[in-house]
Amino acid sequence: MSSPATSLAHCERLEVLFGELAELTGQRNAIDGRVVEIVAEIDRDELWAAAGARSVAGLVAWKAGMSPANAEVIATVAHRSEEFPRCTEGLREGRLSLDQVGAIAKRAADGSDEHYAELAASATVTQLRFALKLAPKPKPEPRPEPEVEPEPDHTPEPVPAPEPSISKSTDGECTTWRITLPALEAAKFEAALASHQDALITDWKRDHDTEAADGSGQRPPMPSTADAFLALVEASWDAEASRRPHGQHTTVVAHLDLDKPVAALHLGPLLSDADRRYLTCDATCEVWFERHGQPIGAGRTTRTVSRRLRRALEHRDRTCAVPGCGATRGLHAHHIRHWEDGGPTEMSNLVLLCPYHHRAHHRGLITITGPADSLVVTDGAGxxxxxxxxxxxxxxxxxxxAPYKGPTGERADWWWYEPFQPPPPPSAN
Known part of the structure; x- marks a missing residue:
């Protein structure tokens, strides 16, 4: 058992340490507030794309050397800083921590800045999250009731089921397909579509968990209904390739004129320079060479990255070659010196790129020069x-x-969990 003199010395030492800790924590909170201001300006003017980053959070994680989770908190606070001026002011003045304001910015409703700024002065991060969890969700707007038509005097004639039909309309770069199906065929189609979407979402969740575990932080968007439709087309088309003429698969075919160079989709429109280079860079397209409008051969076998070469690339690069990216899923094999410009399909001329940076390169947002062992990546400004x-x-x-005082640490009172109620809308009078 310690003596009273020893306990007094320990208390005095703790007071000194707590004083320094309060001083440093307040300074850290103020520094985080300034970081949020800088990130808010980057987010507002969309400067993150010019730096070659995939998102604001990705830029913060890359440039600040922090984890994707912490970078996401800063990006969230920065994005909603104008909606919560009192909370962000408390962060800049050192009175609130980034975790406190981050919890508010992630879940709080619009117009609740004053409510949660007062609550954060006393509540811990855990208590704030609990209070935000109890906040009422916005109620959906009531749907108008359908008008009830009067019953006819006689029994209506049965309406024949619509005939299956497909129509297509093109507007600029977008094509719209309209599919009309009877009830039974529509039910089959919806079941198949839902099955493919469930499979894509399962794969997405598995990759999402893997990426969260390895710390890459690159989370592709969740598969949509359009993704499920494309998966359904590819699965049903390629599954019976042997029964079709020439056993052809769902391959995009492009025609490339070597004298221009100008490329066009097979029986389709001309391609822009960026789309042409993007399609002909990786093995996603069958390219037919033409000269003076006459086909002279197909270059798929000379351009395709073989499975063995692909495995060697994955072993060497492991992630997207663009600095600060770190994506590991869905990577493309990119020709540093473009294939149509004479670049060979060899290890020294190939790197792995994520789809975002692959498109960014072919659109001129970033520049990639080689060879692969001394790769140089520059942004739009060089x-x-x-x-x-x-x-x-x-x-x-x-x-x-001022030194950071922190939450009071007292037992939560009932008003801490009182959910925020938005003010009533102004009356018409």
Whole structure:
């Protein structure tokens, strides 16, 4: 058992340590507030895309050298900073922590800034999350009741089922298909579509969990109904390839004129330069070479990345080659010197790119030059991209703010969990 003198010394030491901890925590909160201001400006003007990043959170994780989860919190607070001025002001002044404001920005409803700014002065992060969980969800607008038509005096004649039909309309770069099916065929179609979407979502969740575990933080969007429809087309078409003429698969065919170069889809429109290079870069398209309008051969066998070469690329690169990306799923094999410009399909001329950065390169947003062992990636302004963060030894003093007091730590009172009620709308009078 410690003596009273020893306990007094421990208490005095704790007071000194707690004082320094409060000072440093307040300064850290104020620094996080300034970081949020910078990220909010980047988000507002969409400057993250010019830097070669996939999102605001991806840019913060890359440039600040932090985890994707922490970067997501900063991006969320920055995106809603104008909706919660009192909470972000408390962060800049060191009175609130980033985790407190992040919990509010993630779940709080519009117009609740004053309510949660007052609550955060006393509640811990756990209590804030619990209070936000109890907040009422916005009620959906009531649907208008359908008009009831008067019953006819006689029994109506049965309406014949519609004949199956498909129509297509094209408007610029978009094509709209309209499918009309009878009830039974429509039910079969919806069941098949739902089955494929469930399978895609299952794969997406598995990849999502894997990426969350390895810390890459690259989360592709959840598969949509359109993705399920395309999967249904590919599965039903390719499953019976042997029964069709020439055993052809669902391959996109493009015709490339070597003298231009100009490319067009088979029996379709001309391709832009960016789309042409994107389609003919990886093995996703069968290309027919033409000269003076006459086909002279197909170049699929010389352009395709074989399975063995693909495995060697995956072993060497592991992730997207663009610094700061780290994506590991759905990567494309990209020709550094483009294949149509004479670039060989060899390891020294190939790198793996995620679909986002692959398209960004062919659209001129980023530039990739090689060879692969000394790859150089630059953004739209010609600045070389590096995977290192921007962190460096500070040259300015920390912000002068009041020491951080933190939540009171007392037992939660009932008003902490009182859900926020938005003010009633102004009356018409």
């Amino acid at each position: 600045r070389a991209l590096s995977s290192a963060s921007l962190a460096r030894t500070p040259t300015t003093p920390p912000p002068a703010v």
